[in-house]
Amino acid sequence: MNKRTISIIHELCAPEKPISISGLAGQFGVSQRTIRNDLNTINDILNENELLKLKLKSGGQIIRDPSFDQILSFVSDGDFYAYKLSKGERIRIASALLVTSSEYTTLSAIADTLFVSRATVINDLEEIKTCVKEGGLEVVSHPSRGLRIQGTESDKRVFLLKAADSGQSMAEQELMTGQIHVPEETRTMLQKIITEQEHIHKCYLTDDSFQKVLLYLEIMINRNLMGEYIEVRRKNVSGKHQMAQDILELISQYCHFRTTEDEIQFFSELLSMARYTRQRTGEGDAVKLQFITRQFIWQISEELRVNLNGDYDFFENLSAHLESVYSAASPVYPDNPIIEEILEENTEVAAAVRKKLAILQQYTGEPIEEIELGYITVHVCAALERKKNKEIAFHVIVACHAGIGTSQLLLERLKKHFNFQIVDIISVHEAKNMDPGKADFIISTVPLEGCGLDHVIVSPLLNDEDYIRVGNKIDSLRDSRNLPVRGEEHEITAKGLLEKLDPVIWESVPDAAPELIRKIRKIVGEYFNQTMDTESEAEPPYLHELLPHTRIMLDVECGDWKEAVRRSGEILLDMGYIEARYIDAMIANIDENGPYIVLSPGFAVPHEGVEQGSIRVGMSLIRLKDPVPFGVEELDPVEFVCCLSAVDHKTHLRAFFNLVNLLRDENFKQSLHQCRTPEEAAGIIEKYEYETAE
Incomplete structure (x- = not known):
């Protein structure tokens, strides 16, 4: 757990050292939202021991009372169990323990897992029942056997999905995920199956949805192995039914259990509620939505007094996002943690988006849900970052843990959106030996321990939230080190060559262009030794x-x-x-x-x-x-x-x-x-x- 939380406590025990949320986020390689959650955990400890809480000033500066260092007597540098769970954490974890079990669970067993007394669990019991009831479930008791959960299997899985995905502290997350753990080789297999089926069905999940789908499948496997299957579902064949069936049939072959039609039905419902970066669509109104998206971009540009009309990626990404939103029911998943942080730090952009939401409401004639304000704001902020950072040249190293193919994918996306000089592509274990003078910072897909260079963590797909993270890192570096603007060296790349060839092909043989472009892209990709997605990367006609x-x-x-x-x-x-x-x-x-x-x-x-x-x-x-x-x-x-x-x-x-x-x-x-x-x-x-x- 609390390796990071305790490290933060020790950092805060140096009163003469100014510390901010953004500084801690950069130091530990996590989001500012994660640091805020850690500070909430620390404040819980302070409050329970009658010490003054931490306070925040404008700009995220952390203010601590001179008595703060007394907290050291209540925490330990030892193992995870030295951490004292808050009451809220106890209730959420105990509820998940009950829902996970297919048998009766005693109060003593819960107390042992939480490292608290049986009396503490008894005192928490009513609130545990309330927590479970909010998930559509009920706690039933047996005088000699203990407690168990009554309710549908689908409600139990949704409860566990939310619980495992919304842990408020590292302690809570560790105990939650421990209840649904699968072997690492199984997790890797699941990731490969999802990715493979994304490409086959041309439906590409956002990073956030990918992780939630992966988490659900881990829950499903655990439940199935315990003999727990989805109840009978009303048949409703959605556009994601075939994708759900293909994924579950592959998993059942590898994990040696029998899937059912009801399992497929429920999983297809979850896939329909997920978010996608792009997907093959059968909806007739996609073009209409693109028209309205263009109107929205015009209006938001005028409101912010920044011309974003020329950002093709903004138009494409926002259109795809809105198409995903309007083609499915509202997601059951909890909010993305970074959304609230972006709204807090970009109030002017959020206000402009809110003011112009009426344009998008033309599409359905109904109000847009509040959660969508945050997601749309992320797209606008990413477009602003792209516009700002196109004019800045930095020397950057790319570090990736998932092989050369993923590294090349990330590299191409970085070159497309930032005026970077990529000086090297390294594996993660090489980072600690990097010469600090070789680059301005590292862009990595995982945290880098013992690295002397500044680094920012992104996903290999480089989504809109990542653009904002990279932009924040650039702003931080420029402010602290006054980095000069460097010129860009031009090189022949597969992408650059194809951008020149594609228009000629479309103009010369328009009817045969799509197939011819696919063949040429394959040949060019092989020549440059780059793996290229001939479907998704083909340049659309002018x-x-x-x-x-x-x-x-x-x-x-x-x-x-x-x-x-x-x-x-x-x-x-x-x-x-x-x-x-x-x-x-x-x-x-x-x-x-x-x-x-x-x-x-x-x-x-x-x-x-x-x-x-x-x-x-x-x-x-x-x-x-x-x-x-x-x-x-x-x-x-x-x-x-x-x-x-x-x-x-x-x-x-x-x-x-x-x-x-x-x-x-x-x-x-x-x-x-x-x-x-x-x-x-x-x-x-x-x-x-x-x-x-x-």
Whole structure:
């Protein structure tokens, strides 16, 4: 446990030494939220022994009373059990002990596990019952046998999942996870199975959800081996049912137990509630949500007075996050610990997000849950960090514990988002021997003990929370060491080469482009000795690649908006990109949801869901001879109608992103208004798109 907590206590016993939460977080390689929890544990000890609690000043400075060092007489540097659990910890752990057991449990057994007296457990019993009841369960007693839990197996597992995931201290976490421990080789096997099925099903869990799914599977294995199985569930085949079935069938083969259809059903429900960085979607409204996401980014940029419209990753990540949120029920999992910390430290950003949430509420017509304010704020803060840190050059070492493939993945993501000079890639055990003058700091996937260089811990996937951590480390280093800005050396990379090749392929052979790009990416990856995901890493087409002159018509005569939508769609219909029903579906979509497709004065982008008759990704553009109203007073009349055929939630994303940015340039629309031929219009689109990208 308390190796870290006791170390913090010893640090705080030096009154002349200024200590802050951020300083301790950096020293121990954990989040500031974790340090706050440790301080709460220390305050519990102080309070129980009638000593004055620690206080926090602005900026996270920790203030301790001169009597603080008396706490040393109540703690020990010895083993874990020297730590005295608080009452709240005792209640939560005792509740989990009861739920974990499939047999009766005596009060003495609970007392022995918690290293307290039987009388203490008796005094806590009513609150233990209340804690269990909040999970939909009930404590029943037998005069001679002890206590046991009554309730459904699914409620028991959810209770254990929450309990193991929300420990308030290291002591509590150790006792909780000890109840559901699986051998390390089993845990490794589970991680590999989940990762493999993510790629097969094209549904990639966020780091937080990945860990929670892993934790649930450990709980499930323990319960199954005890003979405890999920009760009969109402059959409801979700989009995650096949993924759940494939994962559990593999696990049952390796762990030698029998899975059931009810186990699969419940696990599919949990997967549906998880969060994903990106996923193959069958939802028809993904494109609509992307339109609304663009409006939100416009508005949040104006509110914060920072232009975030050019951040493609912000647009893609936020769209994927919101799609995950709206395509499933509200998660049963507890909040991510870093969310509260980010909200506390970025109040202006959180206030701006709250002010603009109404834009996103257009999607469902219902209020957005409070928890989503935090997650959306993380995406905005990450975009701000990317914008700020693109202009800063640092020498960085990458340390990874999971092999060269994971190291390369992390390396590519770092190069994409930060102006870093990666001077070396090392294994974790090499860190303690690193020359402090070799780099400004280390980016590592695990804590580094005995390392003389500053380091920041991130996940191999480098999610939005990691961007913020790295940004905070950069700010800290610049403030403390006044690091100079260094220039960036350019090198030939697989990614850089493919970024040049992909547009040429899309322009030359658009119909064969996806398959040809996959083959080329494989060859280039092998040449550079880099493992590349040919599906997820393939570059999506640019706008001018989807709008060649053959898909542009000028001065089309239409009587109203419905005819304009129909004429724009007929170009793609004649070329085999959509079915006839797609056009009717676009018109019905506008009738039902209103003219949200009018993105800019005079410019509309009608579309429908991917299951309404789209065959291939494509765009067509018509310029009306006489503009027509679509029903948005401030944006009417519409002169340009650009039909979009989307085959999934991602392939069209870059083209759509670039189009929306071009529509902010009045010179672009004026040039399209004045051009005389489709060839000239296609040239204007290509010219402005490349200028904007630069």
